Amino acid sequence: MANLDVESGEKASSAPNPEAPSPELARWKWTLTLIGLCLGSLLYGLDTTIAADVQAPIYEQFGEIENLTWVGIGFPMASVAVILLLGRLFDLFDVKIINIVSVALFEGGSALCGGAPNMSALIVGRVIAGIGGAGMYLAALTYVSVFAEPSKVSLYNALMGFSWGVGAILGPVIGGAFAVSSASWRWAFYINLPLAGLLAPAWLFVFPSHNPAPSLDVFTKLRTLDWVGALLNAATYTLFIVALTFSGARFAWSSSTVIVIWAVWAACLLAFVLQQTFSIFTSPERRIFPVHLLRHKDFILLYIATSCSAVANGVAIYYMPLFFAFTHGDGPLQAAVRLLPYIIVFITFVLIAGGTLPVIGRWSIYFVVGSVFTIAGSAAMFTIRADTSPAKVYAYEALIAIGSGMTFQIAYAVMAAKVTRKDQANAIGFINVAQLGTTALALAIASCLFQNLGFNFLKDALTDYDLDDSFLRAALGGAASAQLQSAPPEVVRITVETVAYTIARVFGTCIAASALLAVSSVFMTWEKLDLTGQEQEKAI
Structure with a gap:
């Protein structure tokens, strides 16, 4: 298979770069590296969502309801803000060094969150951790693109997506467990420290080095960056x-x-x-942005499709626990546990897609089929109400999980197969912006819709009770809020029904994203890519 040199628009040889790392990397070392990368991706996914179920105790301790949302949004916002810069750093500096620095930032931010004396310190800690976490995840994808055998790139990328997904689902569960325990919400952030301590020997002594630009000194590399x-x-x-x-x-x-x-x-x-x-x-x-990749139709469509998958996945992860918290009175832990059916299905199809892609080769079919499932699931979620049975909700979210699982991660492997080695880092950063960047934007848009629509719906529904705006805002924070617990039963009933209806409206973003995913998939090139590495071996 010949790769595409996007800058020139011509086919380029797929023979390996002479500066590529030695293929004789010891198998045991690569195996331990993969384990460390998966666990690092899990930690990043964990912190992406762990704030979902610890916001109530944080509010009880610090107050500042107007700043509470930043505890959740600050982490992904910081990640997306630095993704492109990190991509360029990995294209210039030793991947091992950047990974270690990223881990240090992640752990430092987590420690600051755990020991935060006030809301401002907590938010700053979340931002620092978000920067470090993005570096850890991007390091995992970079290691795979540099060291993995071509036939296993899609599978390893699926493993990274699998690990991130497990962490993202465990985040609310672990956060909820600490929120109701004597350890307090602070250990939702402190937990990263001992986990990272277990991985530190691998990060420091096992992970291989790869310097993509060994002939340049540090200052020259820094000057070449598009600041x-x-x-x-x-x-x-x-x-x-x-x-x-x-x-x-x-x-x-x-x-x-x-x-x-x-x-x-x-x-x-x-x-x-x-x-x-x-x-x-x-x-x-x-x-900083690989503009030349926009010259290729399929790259644009892969960007759009991955973004749409990220929207469906992000909204489902954040708003399903909230739905069950309101409608069934679930505590933080129980509401998060209800996400397990979603994550099991999601992870299964991430791995199925990654494992079968090299065999099938026709990558566009994954997006076509995946869009059908996400449209069906998102449309069904738009109909849920407070009295909708949990079984139906599980079935609806399983449809979204199938569709998003099939489409969430495979763009990395497809891009890697369609560009030359010199564009590998650009391709990873390009899809990273689509995946992680859109997740952050989707959560911000969904939060805006939930806060604004929910406030207006509650104000209309409770107009006869003469409740002030602060009550309505606090009621949106969860069924366990002090204001709602002390309210008359009829007010509670109306609030629960209205919030459930609002959450269903939020899934309108998933319908729009799924429809765009379907349209994008139709225009993708119908081709069969060689993802087994056989043609590359022939070229050698």
């Missing part, structure tokens, strides 16, 4: 999430504060597009 692009990219993502979080919930949509934030975001977005398009203060080879 202007990195800053504009981070500002664009951060301001978008800040604007969504503030709009309606903290400030009125028509307020000058909200208008200014949206205006600054639009200016940063425009500046970033222009700066990347015309390589201002950088060069085409050094710009």
Whole structure:
């Protein structure tokens, strides 16, 4: 199989790069490295969602309801803000060193969260941990692209997605367990420290090194980075999430504060597009976003499809525990446990897709079939109400899990097979932005919808009870909120029904994403890729 040199638009030989690492890496060393990468990805997934079920005790200790949402959003927001910069760092510096630095940031942020004296320190800790976690996950994908045999790339990528998914589901479970235990919510963050301690010997002494640019010194590498692009990219993502979080919930949509934030975001977005398009203060080879990949139709469609899968997965993970917390009175732990059917199905199909892709080769069929399941599941979730049976909800979310599991991770392997080795890091960063970046954006959009729609729906439904706005905002925080527990039974009933209806409306984002996934899959090239490495061996 010949790879595509996107810069030139021509086919390039798939023979290995002479600077590639030795294929004689000891099997035991590679096996331990894979185990360490999977566990690191699990920790990243764990922290992505662990705040979902610890926000209530955090609010009880610190208050500041207006800042509580940042405990959950701060982590993925920080991750997406630095994904492209991290991708460039992995393209220049030793992957082992960047991974160790990322682990240090992740653990330092976790320690700050666990020992936070106030809400501000907690949010800062979540941001630091988010940066480090993104580096850990990207390191895992980089190691796979550099060291794995071609025939096993898709399977190993599936394993990383599997590990992240397990962590993402265990996050609410573990967070909920600590939230109701004597250990307190702080151990939801402290738990990362002993787990990382177990992995430290592997990270330090087992993981292999790979320096993609050994001829350049550190200062030269730093000078080659597109710092202007990195800053504009981070500002664009951060301001978008800040604007969504503030709009309606903290400030009125028509307020000058909200208008200014949206205006600054639009200016940063425009500046970033222009700066990347015309390589201002950088060069085409050094710009932070791999613009040249946009010349290929299938790469754009893979980006869109992976983004749509991330939307469906992210919304399901965050809002199903909330649904059961309101409608069945589940505590944090029990509500999170109800996600296990989803994660079992999701993980199963992530692995099935990764394992069968090299055999089938026709990658576009996974997106076609996956879109059918996500559309069916999302449309069904749009119909749920407070009295919908758990069995039906499990069946609906299983449909989403099948579809998102089939489409969540395979773009990494497809991109790796369709680009030259010099574009491997660009391809990983490109899909990373789609997967992790869209997850952060989807959660911000879903939170905005939930807060604004929920507030308006509750205000209309409870208009006869003359309740102030602070009660309504707090009631949206969970059925266990102090305000709701002390309310009259009829108010509780109306609130539960209204919030369940609101959560169903939030799944409208999944319907839109699934429809876009279906449209994208139709236009993908119907081809059979060689993902077994056999043709590469012939070329050698």
